[in-house]
Amino acid sequence: APGDRALRILVVDPVHAEALARLRAEHEVVVRLQPSTAELCSLIEDIDVLVARSGVLITEEVLDAGNRLQLIVRAGVGTDNVDLDAARSAGVHVCNVPGASANAVAELAIGLLLAVTRGIVRGDGQVRQGVWNKSDFEGTELRGRTLGLVGLGNIGTRLAEIGRGFGMRVVGNVSSPDPVRREKWAEHGVDLLSLPDLLATSDVVSLQTPLTELTHGLIGYSELAAMKSSAVLINVSRAGVVLDDELFAALRDGRIAGAGLDVLATESGLGRFAELDNVVLTPHIGAMTEDTQRRIGQAVTDAVSAHLRGEQVENR
Ligand code: MLT
Numbered sequence: 365a366p367g368d369r370a371l372r373i374l375v376v377d378p379v380h381a382e383a384l385a386r387l388r389a390e391h392e393v394v395v396r397l398q399p400s401t402a403e404l405c406s407l408i409e410d411i412d413v414l415v416a417r418s419g420v421l422i423t424e425e426v427l428d429a430g431n432r433l434q435l436i437v438r439a440g441v442g443t444d445n446v447d448l449d450a451a452r453s454a455g456v457h458v459c460n461v462p463g464a465s466a467n468a469v470a471e472l473a474i475g476l477l478l479a480v481t482r483g484i485v486r487g488d489g490q491v492r493q494g495v496w497n498k499s500d501f502e503g504t505e506l507r508g509r510t511l512g513l514v515g516l517g518n519i520g521t522r523l524a525e526i527g528r529g530f531g532m533r534v535v536g537n538v539s540s541p542d543p544v545r546r547e548k549w550a551e552h553g554v555d556l557l558s559l560p561d562l563l564a565t566s567d568v569v570s571l572q573t574p575l576t577e578l579t580h581g582l583i584g585y586s587e588l589a590a591m592k593s594s595a596v597l598i599n600v601s602r603a604g605v606v607l608d609d610e611l612f613a614a615l616r617d618g619r620i621a622g623a624g625l626d627v628l629a630t631e632s633g634l635g636r637f638a639e640l641d642n643v644v645l646t647p648h649i650g651a652m653t654e655d656t657q658r659r660i661g662q663a664v665t666d667a668v669s670a671h672l673r674g675e676q677v678e679n680r
Contacts, residue, residue: 371412371413373394375397399420411432412434416438418648436458437459442460469651480644512563513535514536514570515573520538594621596622
């Protein structure tokens with residue numbers, strides 16, 4: 365049980381340097397980035413608190429090995445890499461840091477969108493090769509077009525605001541409408557639609573939903589077929605929300621116009637999406653801004669302090 369003694373903390377993904385320094389000032393901190401499951405199982409044996417992001421799987425095996433483990437701090441939003449059921453039965457509390465990265469992720473989604481609709485990455489590549497071919501670049505504008513938001517949490521709500529700023533019509537789909545947020549959506553003029561209606565009417569479909577049993581494979585062949593052939597798909601959530609093979613085929617065959625993907629099933633591997641001209645890829649950097657990482661770092665140290673005081677940090 366938490367007392368006033370220092371904790372043994374294991375950090376397995378990069379967290380802000382200031383947060384690390386604060387943790388180190390009071391606790392014993394072991395940093396081992398991206399360990400294998402076997403390494404993690406042996407490291408975790410005498411650990412009280414695990415700090416992780418999305419890069420490491422925290423399986424039942426890991427939780428079983430963590431004899432003293434009391435708390436997992438997810439230094440980010442998605443908890444899909446943590447076996448939450450196993451954590452619950454092991455009596456390990458899991459907390460995350462929702463909201464802190466919402467603006468950064470929303471801004472990246474717009475960056476990916478503009479990169480796709482205006483051919484920014486392709487253009488940059490050509491200019492660097494000494495090719496100057498304006499006629500290759502007939503883009504489309506966002507103003508007057510429809511932005512379809514799948515997931516209207518912190519990121520989706522911010523995207524709605526930005527989308528309105530671009531002069532877009534904004535529609536959204538959400539599995540369980542949060543009454544508190546309804547007002548905010550209404551403020552940003554978001555019309556709630558069923559998923560099929562959203563897919564059929566949107567020029568841009570942006571995914572920012574957590575990966576859960578409900579959203580796993582949410583966008584597959586028939587959903588992609590329901591989209592306009594001129595539509596662009598943006599995924600800043602998790603690769604698992606979309607069926608990879610089906611998205612690849614839809615993009616290759618021009619059944620949708622393009623995609624901006626910050627998440628890939630093959631994280632760290634190149635993958636075949638790189639073969640396609642109508643796709644812009646980033647290496648899961650939605651939350652990677654100085655502002656956001658500093659905020660998350662603060663929340664991580666706050667969560668550890670609260671835990672030490674015997675308080676339970678709110679989860680999501
Ligand atoms: C998140 O869920 O917060 C993001 O995937 C970012 C991360 O953890 O690196």
